[in-house]
Amino acid sequence: MLAYVGLGSNLGDRAGYLLQALSLLSRLPETRFLRLSPVYETEPMGPPQPPYLNLVAEVDTKLPPRGFLEALLDIERSLGRERKERWGPRTIDLDLLLYGDLVLREVGLEVPHPRLHQRAFVLVPLADLVPEGRHPVLGRTFAELLAPLDRKGVRPFVL
Numbered sequence: 001m002l003a004y005v006g007l008g009s010n011l012g013d014r015a016g017y018l019l020q021a022l023s024l025l026s027r028l029p030e031t032r033f034l035r036l037s038p039v040y041e042t043e044p045m046g047p048p049q050p051p052y053l054n055l056v057a058e059v060d061t062k063l064p065p066r067g068f069l070e071a072l073l074d075i076e077r078s079l080g081r082e083r084k085e086r087w088g089p090r091t092i093d094l095d096l097l098l099y100g101d102l103v104l105r106e107v108g109l110e111v112p113h114p115r116l117h118q119r120a121f122v123l124v125p126l127a128d129l130v131p132e133g134r135h136p137v138l139g140r141t142f143a144e145l146l147a148p149l150d151r152k153g154v155r156p157f158v159l
Helices: 014-025 067-077 120-129 140-148
Strands: 002-009 031-037 040-041 052-061 091-099 105-106 109-111 154-157
Touching: 002 120, 014 031, 014 052, 014 109, 014 154, 040 105, 040 120, 067 109, 067 120, 091 109, 091 120, 091 154, 120 154
Parallel strands: none
Antiparallel strands: 002 052, 002 091, 031 052, 040 052, 040 154, 105 109
């Protein structure tokens, strides 16, 4: 199944955490990378904290949605992710943005990601990969969803 994962980091060696997460993601069973978006430096939401580095990975996986999400959470834990406060700083954040055209609402698992359409830091790299891709619930392309959003806090970053 074609899936999209948002990656972000704003603590410590941000680029290093992204690279480690990508390395661990590439080792998941029955999962392979297809493409990566450019990396962006983005302004944080929530409490005062350092800026993030964000990107989106396009992967092909045979893992079921729940199993894929659990694997992402395992990667976060292995890289020291602590969930102390909502929207707080983190070593790594891995969000399952899309899993094919699946629409799923279960406890602890929502696909597409429920705030995907509101976040420029997700839509900019996602639209880099699939500008004409469509949100499975809203039916609009990612480029269309991005158009009205403020992108000032999303800047290209060179590793």
